[in-house]
Amino acid sequence: MAGNRYGNYFRVTTFGESHGPAIGVVIDGVRPGLSFDEGVIQKELDRRRPGQSGVTSPRKEADIVHVLSGVFEGRTTGTPLCMIVWNTDQRPGAYDAIKTLFRPGHAAYTYLAKFGVTDYRGGGRSSGRETAARVAAGAVAKRLLEKEGIRIVAYSKEIAGVACRTFDVRAIEQNPLRAADPVAAVEMEQLVLAAKGEGDSVGGIVEVRVEGVPPGLGDPVFDKLEADLAKGLMSIGAIKGVEVGNGFGAARLKGSENNDAIFLDERSRRVRTRTNNAGGISGGISNGEEIVVRIAVKPPSSIRKEQETVTVDGEAATISVEGRHDPCICPRVVPVAEAMVALTLQDHLMRQRLLRRESRLTTLRNTIDLIDQNILLLIAERQGIVRQVGETKKKRGVKIRDVGREQQILNRQLPVAEQLGLDREFTANLFRAIFQLARSTQKGGVRRK
Numbered sequence: 001m002a003g004n005r006y007g008n009y010f011r012v013t014t015f016g017e018s019h020g021p022a023i024g025v026v027i028d029g030v031r032p033g034l035s036f037d038e039g040v041i042q043k044e045l046d047r048r049r050p051g052q053s054g055v056t057s058p059r060k061e062a063d064i065v066h067v068l069s070g071v072f073e074g075r076t077t078g079t080p081l082c083m084i085v086w087n088t089d090q091r092p093g094a095y096d097a098i099k100t101l102f103r104p105g106h107a108a109y110t111y112l113a114k115f116g117v118t119d120y121r122g123g124g125r126s127s128g129r130e131t132a133a134r135v136a137a138g139a140v141a142k143r144l145l146e147k148e149g150i151r152i153v154a155y156s157k158e159i160a161g162v163a164c165r166t167f168d169v170r171a172i173e174q175n176p177l178r179a180a181d182p183v184a185a186v187e188m189e190q191l192v193l194a195a196k197g198e199g200d201s202v203g204g205i206v207e208v209r210v211e212g213v214p215p216g217l218g219d220p221v222f223d224k225l226e227a228d229l230a231k232g233l234m235s236i237g238a239i240k241g242v243e244v245g246n247g248f249g250a251a252r253l254k255g256s257e258n259n260d261a262i263f264l265d266e267r268s269r270r271v272r273t274r275t276n277n278a279g280g281i282s283g284g285i286s287n288g289e290e291i292v293v294r295i296a297v298k299p300p301s302s303i304r305k306e307q308e309t310v311t312v313d314g315e316a317a318t319i320s321v322e323g324r325h326d327p328c329i330c331p332r333v334v335p336v337a338e339a340m341v342a343l344t345l346q347d348h349l350m351r352q353r354l355l356r357r358e359s360r361l362t363t364l365r366n367t368i369d370l371i372d373q374n375i376l377l378l379i380a381e382r383q384g385i386v387r388q389v390g391e392t393k394k395k396r397g398v399k400i401r402d403v404g405r406e407q408q409i410l411n412r413q414l415p416v417a418e419q420l421g422l423d424r425e426f427t428a429n430l431f432r433a434i435f436q437l438a439r440s441t442q443k444g445g446v447r448r449k
Helices: 038-048 091-099 109-114 128-146 169-174 182-197 225-234 247-251 330-397 403-419 424-443
Strands: 011-016 022-028 065-069 081-086 151-159 204-211 239-242 261-264 270-272 291-297 307-310 316-319
Touching: 011 128, 011 403, 022 128, 038 065, 038 128, 065 424, 081 128, 081 247, 128 151, 128 330, 151 182, 151 330, 169 182, 204 330, 225 291, 225 330, 239 247, 316 330, 330 424, 403 424
Parallel strands: none
Antiparallel strands: 011 022, 022 081, 065 081, 151 204, 204 291, 239 291, 261 270, 307 316
């Protein structure tokens, strides 16, 4: 099945289903020799796993990561890094009552339309369970980015219409909604639990902020940084919209209001902007300011409230989804959003370094080509003079080879070569080849005496 791979130079491929044996990921592009700590991966998986509070699914999954390849004695080997998380609390029987019904908002119908088969047990690949693999891969990318001074923080900015009025990064992991405003978090939780009690669900907005991104990441036209960020974030199942910086708010502003004034920061000697309406990205390329991205998270589709649907045979029906489902997916989307942003940035960071390396390499190679061309021009010029010498020797009846002259040249040039750091034997062999070429040129049409 296509669509399971993400990235170009830091490339991930996920596999597994919601109620299959396991969920996993293979990462290509991890350099060898990097220290690898499974605890870092586990910490991120713990943030995403279900059963954390009353506002998430009660499914009990430990989500313990197991590394199958790519690590030896605590360091990466440079080969594909494969990680797997075993599913231990599947209950496929919970779907028996609705296995012939399409769940509104779910992918069962569209998967059936595309593949001719669908996995009714939690949605298979379309389940949010697949995101565990992304989070594991994202943890590796986040670790690499942290070494570059790049820090990613996401939080629930709005849930059920209640928005954070303050931003306290310390509060994010201290409340079950992962809101950056502890007061708003209390209001959010009340509304989530109320919807859960009614057999319903709510959505919200998750914001991702990234500090320390250097200017220059992103490529023109089709591979803009914001375009790739949007693709990565929109690939998360519950996401229905993405905006960068002012986003849709920019449509209601004048250019003079939306533009970010530019100045030179005297302290850092770096070009900066007075405001950050662009969200850290200009022309599809990072400008060095904080990257700010927001995503719209839809209400979870599996709800107890009765809804209209049809059976797989097209017969009208109603459905009420029982079981273990999230009344709000925002708090568990937070680490997934961080992971997708990390994967995108790491891939673009590797692209940029390769570009600069290729640019530098191209410059050096072009310089070498120019030097080589000059060498040939000088040899050709020398050969022209050699022919004149040969004609003069012919007129005077002098032998072509002049061992004494050749030795005089070597005696003069070998000390010069040594001063330039050139190997003495190499230089001698080079001039012997030049002498041989000169003799051959002078013999052409010149009778040897």
